[in-house]
Amino acid sequence: MKDPIIESRRYEASPTRLVVTLGLAGLLSGLAIVSAYEWTRPRIEANHASALREAVFRVLPGIVGLQRWAQRGGELRPADEDRAGERAIYAGCDDRDQLLGFAIPAEGAGFQDTIKLLFGYLPDQRSIVGVEVLESRETPGLGDRIYKDQAFLDNFRTLLVDPEIVLVKNGTKRAAHEVDSITGATISSQAVVNILNAGVQEWSRLLSATRTGSCGQTLEQPSPSGRNATSG
Amino acid sequence: MSDLVWIFIGALLINNFVLSYFLGLCPFLGVSGRIETAVRLGLATVFVMLITAVCAWFLNTYILVHAPYLRLISFIVVIASTVQFVEMAIKKLSPALFRSLGIFLPLITTNCAILGLAIFATNRNYGLLESVVFALGAGGGFMLALVLMAGLREETELSDVPALMRGTALNLILAGILSLAFMGFAGLFGSH
Amino acid sequence: MSRDGQNRRAYQELVKGLWRENPVFVQVLGMCPMLAVSNSAINALTMGLATFTVLLSSSLMVSSLRNLIPRQVRISCYIIVIATFVTVIDFVLLALVPDVHKELGAFIPLIVANCMILGRQEAFAAKHPVGLAAADAAGMGGGFALALFGLGGFREVLGSGSLFGVSLFGAHFEPWVIMLLPPGGFISLGLLLLVLNWVRSRRTQRSEDLVTAQGNPSR
Numbered sequence: 352m353k354d355p356i357i358e359s360r361r362y363e364a365s366p367t368r369l370v371v372t373l374g375l376a377g378l379l380s381g382l383a384i385v386s387a388y389e390w391t392r393p394r395i396e397a398n399h400a401s402a403l404r405e406a407v408f409r410v411l412p413g414i415v416g417l418q419r420w421a422q423r424g425g426e427l428r429p430a431d432e433d434r435a436g437e438r439a440i441y442a443g444c445d446d447r448d449q450l451l452g453f454a455i456p457a458e459g460a461g462f463q464d465t466i467k468l469l470f471g472y473l474p475d476q477r478s479i480v481g482v483e484v485l486e487s488r489e490t491p492g493l494g495d496r497i498y499k500d501q502a503f504l505d506n507f508r509t510l511l512v513d514p515e516i517v518l519v520k521n522g523t524k525r526a527a528h529e530v531d532s533i534t535g536a537t538i539s540s541q542a543v544v545n546i547l548n549a550g551v552q553e554w555s556r557l558l559s560a561t562r563t564g565s566c567g568q569t570l571e572q573p574s575p576s577g578r579n580a581t582s583g
Numbered sequence: 584m585s586d587l588v589w590i591f592i593g594a595l596l597i598n599n600f601v602l603s604y605f606l607g608l609c610p611f612l613g614v615s616g617r618i619e620t621a622v623r624l625g626l627a628t629v630f631v632m633l634i635t636a637v638c639a640w641f642l643n644t645y646i647l648v649h650a651p652y653l654r655l656i657s658f659i660v661v662i663a664s665t666v667q668f669v670e671m672a673i674k675k676l677s678p679a680l681f682r683s684l685g686i687f688l689p690l691i692t693t694n695c696a697i698l699g700l701a702i703f704a705t706n707r708n709y710g711l712l713e714s715v716v717f718a719l720g721a722g723g724g725f726m727l728a729l730v731l732m733a734g735l736r737e738e739t740e741l742s743d744v745p746a747l748m749r750g751t752a753l754n755l756i757l758a759g760i761l762s763l764a765f766m767g768f769a770g771l772f773g774s775h
Numbered sequence: 776m777s778r779d780g781q782n783r784r785a786y787q788e789l790v791k792g793l794w795r796e797n798p799v800f801v802q803v804l805g806m807c808p809m810l811a812v813s814n815s816a817i818n819a820l821t822m823g824l825a826t827f828t829v830l831l832s833s834s835l836m837v838s839s840l841r842n843l844i845p846r847q848v849r850i851s852c853y854i855i856v857i858a859t860f861v862t863v864i865d866f867v868l869l870a871l872v873p874d875v876h877k878e879l880g881a882f883i884p885l886i887v888a889n890c891m892i893l894g895r896q897e898a899f900a901a902k903h904p905v906g907l908a909a910a911d912a913a914g915m916g917g918g919f920a921l922a923l924f925g926l927g928g929f930r931e932v933l934g935s936g937s938l939f940g941v942s943l944f945g946a947h948f949e950p951w952v953i954m955l956l957p958p959g960g961f962i963s964l965g966l967l968l969l970v971l972n973w974v975r976s977r978r979t980q981r982s983e984d985l986v987t988a989q990g991n992p993s994r
Binding site for chain 3: 364369379383391488535
């Protein structure tokens with residue numbers, strides 16, 4: 352700081368120059384970011400959509416097509432377009448065009464960070480038929496067994512949600528609403544159960560008021576668009 | 584209501600920013616020599632975190648919905664400049680407060696815990712109230728870890744430690760043991 | 776300076792970051808968000824490479840613009856440059872390796888707050904020509920990536936008995952679960968530093984012995 356050359360340079364730059372420099376830097380950086388975003392967006396959206404689509408197919412065994420549903424005028428309906436901030440679920444249809452069940456995204460606190468998952472739900476049987484973890488940062492080798500441990504995932508093949516899903520010590524599952532925890536990852540297991548209970552509670556009232564039956568016109572849905580879907 | 588309590592406890596103890604997310608390690612290892620300094624740095628951090636939480640919420644709600652890809656850069660710029668403004672304001676309004684906290688403010692702004700707070704609050708879709716509570720918990724947790732560490736270091740300074748261990752290696756292992764102790768709080772999970 | 780001298784200088788700048796001034800093991804810089812992703816080799820490697828790329832591109836940019844940036848706003852400019860590259864890397868990782876990106880999550884944006892990157896801009900790139908700045912950044916970034924990868928490999932081998940997901944010891948190995956958890960991060964870095972301290976002190980010891988044996992106490 353005592354260097355005379357540097358000292359003199361400090362006072363050379365006029366305020367205009369400072370503002371212009373910062374403005375230019377901001378502008379260039381904005382340009383770079385936007386072009387990177389536009390360049391990678393198709394790929395990211397395709398990844399996102401195909402991951403979601405595969406997940407829906409995995410949590411609802413036996414479906415051949417799906418459609419996006421959202422709340423419209425107080426009830427759940429097929430809704431293709433994406434409205435800001437709305438939450439959607441996915442209806443799965445079987446090969447006879449009958450509505451089989453719903454794939455519902457849900458999220459909640461895990462051991463390390465938020466866990467986002469998708470679960471397959473049959474409203475008329477009030478049971479869960481599959482769970483797929485979409486996003487989690489649980490500890491590798493421990494908490495990540497919530498999506499790597501097949502025995503744990505088998506808990507969710509047919510799981511009744513009434514009175515509520517209960518986590519029990521590994522190997523002591525007796526009733527159809529109980530889940531065997533993963534030894535050494537009780538907290539992550541508990542997190543999954545909590546998220547499922549909250550998800551069921553959030554949607555079951557809306558879903559019970561929904562007519563199930565024919566899937567109707569939209570059997571051959573294109574892949575469900577991600578969050579940033581544009582209509583044009 | 585219980586959600587807010589849960590967010591607070593979670594950020595304070597269970598997922599302590601320093602001991603479980605490794606955020607803010609630089610000041611944690613650098614400034615934790617004395618308890619008194621640690622308390623002051625901690626308070627200043629809580630303060631900056633509160634400002635950050637409000638800024639991040641405001642940006643997310645009103646501006647970034649249209650351009651989510653500018654999130655990172657606008658967080659950094661807005662948080663840094665807001666903190667600078669607040670620093671000037673404190674300097675003018677309360678020189679006493681400035682003397683005890685002020686010197687830490689610029690140091691804290693570049694701390695990863697601050698940016699981490701903004702990013703976590705965004706990823707978890709926290710509202711304004713939730714963000715503020717999260718900031719209080721995270722800041723409190725940072726301060727707690729810093730003060731505990733400073734206490735430990737004041738003790739080890741006087742004890743006979745092998746020369747090889749002195750310095751960062753010992754501090755890191757101490758931090759590991761502290762982090763191990765904090766893992767016990769994970770037992771609180773699921774009781775809500 | 777002759778061309779040969781320049782090359783040697785660049786080589787020195789490159790090598791110093793890898794070992795003698797390794798940002799992690801010697802300066803203990805930039806560990807803030809990085810310890811969190813060192814719980815498996817692949818996560819650590821991705822994070823290390825991302826940091827390397829950000830550091831190298833930022834240093835190139837800052838060094839080539841170093842005469843255009845006024846001193847008063849230099850830090851802000853560096854931060855803007857770094858944040859831009861981090862955002863771009865974030866998108867690229869999301870597009871190319873979505874699975875790894877999912878596990879790194881919030882920690883990629885946190886590369887911005889890595890004090891090592893800003894430190895190199897201020898301490899080196901802003902004062903040196905592009906070639907040297909690139910060598911310095913490559914050395915420091917490489918040293919950082921290597922250290923992070925070493926730590927990640929160490930924790931994965933002990934914590935889950937595997938490397939890159941490939942099991943190493945068979946079914947009889949009981950993993951040291953604690954290594955994967957946050958305390959394991961602190962403790963393994965502490966242990967690695969300890970070992971390095973030991974190596975270094977032995978080396979100093981040996982060279983001192985050598986000097987004494989030669990009867991030349993002045994060096």
